Amino acid sequence: MRILGIDPGLRRTGFGVIDAEGMRLRYVASGTIVVPPALPLPERLKVILDNLREVARETRPDVAALEIVFLNTNPASTLLLGQARGAALCALADSALDVHEYTALQIKKSVVGTGRAAKEQVQMMVQHLLKLDGTPAPDSADALACAICHAHVGPLQDRVAALSGVLNASGRPRIRNGRLLG
C-alpha cells in the first residue's frame, strides 16, 4: 500500500510518500510546496492544488492521510488554513484518493510512542523508521509522520470496524476524538 501524507498550510504544504507492507515501511518521496506569499489568494491555492495533483500523478499513491488541524485562536488564520486545507483536499479528491484523517495526538503516539513528543522527536523517529540518511525538513517530516500513522493505524481501524460493524452512513468507521465509536 502506497500512502501519501499531507501537512497543508497556505505558506508551506509538506508531502511525504511511503510504501507500507505490514509493519515494513519504505520511503518513496517527500518535499515541501512553498507558496509565493505575494500572490493573490486564489493563485496561492492553485499552487497547492496543481502541485499536489502532480505529486499524486507522479507517485500514484493508493490512499492519502491528513492531520486533523489545530484550530488557531486567530479566526483570520483559521480561515486561511481552512482554505489551504480545502485546496489540498480538492487535489486529493481530483486524484480519486480516499482520505483518512488523524489527530496530532494519534500521529505522535503512532510515530514516537507518546502524544507529548516534540517536533524534533517526530523528525528523528521519521528518519529512523524510514532509514533516511538525514533529518527530513519539518513540513516533510510531519507529512511523512501522517503517512506512517496511517500505515500503523489504518489497517487496524479497518479490521476493528469490519469486525464490529461500526460503520457510519458512508461506510467509514465512526471515529470521534480519535476513538472508534462502538
Add this chain to the structure above:
Amino acid sequence: MRILGIDPGLRRTGFGVIDAEGMRLRYVASGTIVVPPALPLPERLKVILDNLREVARETRPDVAALEIVFLNTNPASTLLLGQARGAALCALADSALDVHEYTALQIKKSVVGTGRAAKEQVQMMVQHLLKLDGTPAPDSADALACAICHAHVGPLQDRVAALSGVLNASGRPRIRNGRLLG
C-alpha cells in the same frame, strides 16, 4: 463581460451568472449546489469543486466575484467555511478565472444603496435589477448580488487604479476595508 458570482458554503453554495454591458445587466443563470451532509468532508468539497467547474464550463464567464467572508465566532465553523471557500476558489482557478473579492458592505451598498440592508432587500433588489419574474432563493440572490457588485464596482476600480497607479505587487489595486489605498 460575463460575471460569475459565488456564495460559498459547505452545506449550500450559491452561484449566479450575469452579463454586464456598461450599466446594463442581464440575468444568465443561477442556482444552489446542495451538498449532502452525510458525506465525508473530502467528498463534500469535491461536490463543490465539480459542480462549480461545470457551471464555469457551461456558462463561460470572463471573471468571478466572491464575498469576503464573515468570520464566524466558532473556530470549527470558520475552518469548515474556509475549506468550502478553498474548494470554490480551486474550481475558479481551474477554470482560469480571475477572482475579485468584495466585502458584504460593498455588495449591499452596490445593490441596495446602503450597507445596512436586510437579506430580503437584497433579494428584492436583485430581482428588480435583473428583471426576474420571481424572487431568487437566498443563496442564489447573494451570489447574483456579488456579481452585480462586480459589474458596478469592478470597472471603476480598474480605472481608478490605472489612473493613480496604485497597484500592488501582483498588479491588483491595493484595497483595504473596501477602500483603495493611494
